[in-house]
Amino acid sequence: MTIKEAQEEIIDEFSMFDDWMQRYEYIIELGKSLPLIDEKYQVAENLIKGCQSQVWLHAEESEGNVFFTANSDAILTKGIIAILIRVFSGQKAVDIMDADLGFIDDIGLKEHLSPTRANGLVSMIKQIKMYALAYQAKN
Amino acid sequence: MLDIKSIRKDFPILTQQVNGKPLVYFDNAATAQKPKVVEDAIIKYYETINANIHRGVHTLSQLATDAYEEARAKIQNHINAKHNHEIIFTAGTTFSINLVANGFGSLLKAGDEVVISALEHHSNIVPWQFACERSGATLKVIPMNEHGELIMEEYDKLLNENTKVVAVSHISNALGTINPIREIIKKAHQFGAAVLIDGAQATPHIRPDVVELDCDFYVFSGHKVCGPTGTGILYGKEEWLNKLPPYQGGGEMIKTVTFEKTTYACLPHKFEAGTPNIAGGIVLGHAIDYLNGIGFDNIAAYEHELLEYGTKRLLEIEGLKIIGTAQEKTSVISFNIEGIHPYDIGVIVDKLGVAVRTGHHCTQPIMDFFGIPGTVRASFSFYNTKEEIDILVEAVKKAKMMLS
Numbered sequence: 320m321t322i323k324e325a326q327e328e329i330i331d332e333f334s335m336f337d338d339w340m341q342r343y344e345y346i347i348e349l350g351k352s353l354p355l356i357d358e359k360y361q362v363a364e365n366l367i368k369g370c371q372s373q374v375w376l377h378a379e380e381s382e383g384n385v386f387f388t389a390n391s392d393a394i395l396t397k398g399i400i401a402i403l404i405r406v407f408s409g410q411k412a413v414d415i416m417d418a419d420l421g422f423i424d425d426i427g428l429k430e431h432l433s434p435t436r437a438n439g440l441v442s443m444i445k446q447i448k449m450y451a452l453a454y455q456a457k458n
Numbered sequence: 459m460l461d462i463k464s465i466r467k468d469f470p471i472l473t474q475q476v477n478g479k480p481l482v483y484f485d486n487a488a489t490a491q492k493p494k495v496v497e498d499a500i501i502k503y504y505e506t507i508n509a510n511i512h513r514g515v516h517t518l519s520q521l522a523t524d525a526y527e528e529a530r531a532k533i534q535n536h537i538n539a540k541h542n543h544e545i546i547f548t549a550g551t552t553f554s555i556n557l558v559a560n561g562f563g564s565l566l567k568a569g570d571e572v573v574i575s576a577l578e579h580h581s582n583i584v585p586w587q588f589a590c591e592r593s594g595a596t597l598k599v600i601p602m603n604e605h606g607e608l609i610m611e612e613y614d615k616l617l618n619e620n621t622k623v624v625a626v627s628h629i630s631n632a633l634g635t636i637n638p639i640r641e642i643i644k645k646a647h648q649f650g651a652a653v654l655i656d657g658a659q660a661t662p663h664i665r666p667d668v669v670e671l672d673c674d675f676y677v678f679s680g681h682k683v684c685g686p687t688g689t690g691i692l693y694g695k696e697e698w699l700n701k702l703p704p705y706q707g708g709g710e711m712i713k714t715v716t717f718e719k720t721t722y723a724c725l726p727h728k729f730e731a732g733t734p735n736i737a738g739g740i741v742l743g744h745a746i747d748y749l750n751g752i753g754f755d756n757i758a759a760y761e762h763e764l765l766e767y768g769t770k771r772l773l774e775i776e777g778l779k780i781i782g783t784a785q786e787k788t789s790v791i792s793f794n795i796e797g798i799h800p801y802d803i804g805v806i807v808d809k810l811g812v813a814v815r816t817g818h819h820c821t822q823p824i825m826d827f828f829g830i831p832g833t834v835r836a837s838f839s840f841y842n843t844k845e846e847i848d849i850l851v852e853a854v855k856k857a858k859m860m861l862s
Contacts, residue, residue: 339477339809344860371801371817371832392831393799394861431805438801 322414325406326422333426342427343395350398356388367446369439372396376443378450384409385454387447396438399431403440407447412458415451420444460752460760465841468493468748472841479811482846482853487631487790487837488815490662490684492745499744500686503737511736512710512727526736529743530726536746537676538667539693543725546699547739550690551658552581554677555625557692557729558654559585561702562623568594570622573651575600575608576827577630577637580820582656586625595622602827606633606782610641621651628660632819632835633782634765634790636660643673652698658682662839663761663788665754674698680738685745689738692729699725706731757840761789764838764847771851772836775858781833792819792833795854798861800834806857807834812850 320328336342356365360377367374372393379386387408391397406422407415423432432440466472469491474481483491503525509518511526527542534545548554566572572586572595590597598621600613608626617624624646629636643653654675657666661678668676675698680689694702704711704722708731713721722728749757768791772778777796794800804816817832818825825832836850 340860343806343809347860371804372799373831393801395802395805 322406322410322418329402329405330422330425339427346398346402346428347394348398349401350391350394350396353390353397353401353404354388356390360388361390367439367442369396369442372438374400374439374443376446378447378454380412380454380457383411383458385412385415385451387450389443391439393438395431396440399428399440400443402426402428403444403447412451412455416448416455460756460840462760462841462843465752466843468495469841470494470497476811476813477809480849482812482842482849484836484838484842484846484850485813485815486662486839486842487634487659487682487835489681489687490839491841492684492686493748495748496684496686496741496745499741500737503740508737510733522736522740525740525743526734529740532743532746533691536665536750537691537693538669540669541696541725544693544696544699546692546694546726546729547734548677548690548692548729549688549735550681551656551677551679552690554675554690554692555582555654555656556585557705558675558677558694558702559589559625560705562652563589563592564703565701566590566593566595566622569620570595571598571616571618571620572596573598573600573613573616573621573624573626573646575626575637576602576823577606577608577633577635578625578627578821578823579631579656579658580822581658582625582627582654583823586623600626602635605784606630606635606824607784607786608635608637608642610638613642614645617645617649617651619649621646621649623652623654625654625656627656627658628666629657629663629788630782630821630824631659631790632821632824632833633784633792634659634787634837635782635784636786636788638786639673640671643671647672659788659790662749663754663758665750668693680742680745683742683745684748685742686735686738688735689742691742696725699729704728704731708732710734752840760840761838764842764844765789765791767844768836768838768847768850771847772854775851775855777858778854781828781830789838790835791837792835794830794833795858798858800832802861803834803854803857806860807850807853810849810853810856812853814850 361375365375374391376389389400507521509522511523530545598616600608646653652674655673657678662682676693681687711731781792800816815835
C-alpha cells in the first residue's frame with residue numbers, strides 16, 4: 320500500500336463518524352492497539368520532549384524501507400502516532416520524505432499537529448522525515 | 459454579596475460558544491478576561507488622545523501624558539506605595555523580574571547568595587540563574603512539603619549574612635499556595651537582604667499593601683488583573699531603585715547624552731526607556747478601578763466559596779487527586795486522575811467547552827517534586843459560577859470514562 324492509499328483508507332474510516340466523540344473514541348482505541356516500541360528503544364536518546372506530552376520514536380531500515388515504532392505517555396497522542404505509523408512505516412525513504420500530511424486536516428485532527436500544541440507530534444513528524452533523509456543519504 | 463449575573467454581563471467573551479458549547483473559562487491563572495470598560499478604554503484612548511508622552515508640548519501629548527501619569531498614581535494608590543516614582547511600568551511580571559535580577563547581576567559578587575523557593579514559576583528562577591552565573595553568587599531554594607507549602611524551618615537555615623536577595627512568589631501559579639510572605643520578608647530583612655515578591659498570581663485576588671508588607675520589590679502583570687497584555691508593574695523602594703543600574707538604554711531614560719558619557723534620568727524614567735505601552739498603561743488603571751469597584755474583599759470571599767465548592771465536587775470523582783493541598787490557598791485546583799495523562803483530559807474537556815490549563819505550568823521543578831508530568835489546572839475568577847464548576851465536573855467525568 321502506498322502512503323497515499325494508506326491515507327485514503329484512514330480518511331474513509333473517519334468518514335463513518337458523525338461527531339467528535341466517536342472520532343476521539345476511535346483515536347483512543349488506536350492508541351491502545353499501537354504496537355509498542357521495544358523497551359530497549361524507549362530511552363532518552365529517542366525521546367521527543369513536548370511541553371504537554373512526550374513521544375519516543377525508533378526507526379529501522381530494511382531493504383530500502385523504513386520501519387517506525389513509537390510510544391507516548393498520553394493516549395490521544397499515542398492514537399495519532401498509530402495513524403502516522405500506519406501511513407509511514409514500511410514505506411520507501413524517498414516517499415516518506417515527499418509525503419504530504421494534508422489528510423490529518425481531512426480527518427479533523429489538524430489542531431493536534433499545530434506547533435503550539437507542544438505534544439511532541441510536530442517534532443515527531445520532523446524526526447520521521449529526518450530518519451528517511453538519513454537512510455536515503457546512506458543508500 | 460456579588461451580583462455575578464450582572465458582573466458576567468461586563469465580560470462579552472463569556473457569552474461565546476466554544477466547540478458548540480457555552481464557554482466555561484477556567485484558565486484565569488493564565489490570563490483574565492477583560493471587562494467591556496477595559497475594551498472601551500483602549501478604543502477611547504486611540505480615538506481621542508493618542509500621542510507620544512513626556513515630550514510633546516502639543517495638547518494631545520499633554521493629555522496622553524496626564525492620563526498615563528494618572529494611571530501610575532492609581533497603581534501607587536492601589537498598592538499603597540509611598541512615592542509615585544516607585545511605580546515602574548513594564549511589559550509584565552517576567553520583564554519586571556528580569557529588570558531587577560539583571561540589576562543585581564551587577565551588584566552581587568562571588569560568595570553572595572540568592573534565595574528563591576521550590577514553588578517559583580520559571581520566570582522567577584531563570585533570571586536569578588542568569589544573575590548568579592554573571593556574578594558568581596549561589597542560588598538557594600526553600601524546599602516545600604507534600605502539601606505544596608514552603609518549609610519555613612528550612613528557610614531559616616538558608617538565611618545568613620551572605621544572603622543578598624530573597625525572591626518568592628506571593629501565590630504559587632501551579633498549586634495556588636499562598637506563601638507566608640510577611641514572615642519571609644521580615645526574616646530576610648534581619649540579614650539585610652532585599653526581597654522581591656512575585657505578585658502575578660496574587661494581584662487578581664488580593665490588594666497588596668507594599669508598605670505594610672515592607673517588601674523591597676513587588677511585581678505583577680496587567681493581563682492577570684483584567685488589564686491588557688504586555689503591561690506590568692515593578693514596584694521598588696526608592697532606595698533600591700536608585701541602587702539598581704538601568705536595564706535598557708534609549709530615549710526617555712536619559713538626562714544628558716554625549717558620546718563620552720550619559721547621565722540617567724530620575725525615577726521612574728530611568729527604567730522606562732523608549733516609547734512605552736501608553737494605551738496599555740492607561741487602560742491598566744481602568745482595570746484596577748474596575749476591580750476596586752467590585753472590591754477585593756468581595757472577590758476573595760466569593761472565590762474562596764468557589765474553591766471550596768470546586769474542591770468538594772472534584773473529589774467526588776474516583777481516582778482524582780488534588781496536587782497542592784496547602785492550608786492557605788487561592789482559587790486554583792491542580793489535579794490528576796490516576797492512570798490518565800493530564801493532556802488527554804485537557805483535550806476532551808475542551809471539546810466540551812471547558813478551558814483549563816494542562817502541562818507543567820512553567821514550574822517543572824514542582825512537577826518533578828511530585829513525580830508527575832503535569833496536572834490539569836482549573837483556576838476560578840470572580841465571574842465564574844458554581845454551575846460552571848458542575849459543567850467542569852461532568853466534563854472531567856466524561857473524559858475519565860472515555861480515557862479509562
